[in-house]
Amino acid sequence: xxxxxxxxSVVSAEEGVFEGDAEFVALPxxxxxxxxxxxxxxxxxxxxxxxxxxxxxxxxxEELVFVAGGILEVQPYxxxxxxxxAIRGRDLDEASANEARRQAEEALxxxxxxxxxxxxxxxLAIAIAxxxxxxxxxxxx
Numbered sequence: 001x002x003x004x005x006x007x008x009s010v011v012s013a014e015e016g017v018f019e020g021d022a023e024f025v026a027l028p029x030x031x032x033x034x035x036x037x038x039x040x041x042x043x044x045x046x047x048x049x050x051x052x053x054x055x056x057x058x059x060x061x062e063e064l065v066f067v068a069g070g071i072l073e074v075q076p077y078x079x080x081x082x083x084x085x086a087i088r089g090r091d092l093d094e095a096s097a098n099e100a101r102r103q104a105e106e107a108l109x110x111x112x113x114x115x116x117x118x119x120x121x122x123x124l125a126i127a128i129a130x131x132x133x134x135x136x137x138x139x140x141x
Contacts, residue, residue, distance in 0.1 A: 004038040009081065010081040017086040034047075050066070067084070104123040
């Protein structure tokens with residue numbers, strides 16, 4: 001008997017990053033980690049920066065896609081992730097993520113400068129989520 005699947009689309013404004021069937025999807029929801037299996041109850045929610053983990057049938061390792069936030073729509077046999085930014089895990093640049101983190105942390109420390117703290121905090125959260133996705137990607141190798 002074949003394992004039931006759910007169709008997954010992960011897209012950003014620039015491009016479609018993943019399209020295909022999956023046994024399950026896990027991603028960072030606004031209120032915590034979400035796990036989506038076939039026949040899941042319909043749902044629409046915002047997502048936080050982090051890794052979308054996609055278990056593709058017949059593939060040992062999960063596909064990883066970094067998202068910098070966005071919207072998740074779930075239907076019983078379809079998951080759509082509309083991301084602000086989406087990058088395949090294998091395409092993330094560790095040096096860039098570390099530099100973005102350093103710059104955001106420095107901006108938050110320098111209270112004398114005129115900066116947008118909400119923007120700096122958001123950039124820091126995105127950089128940290130990228131670094132965590134890279135770490136997850138390395139552990140799989």
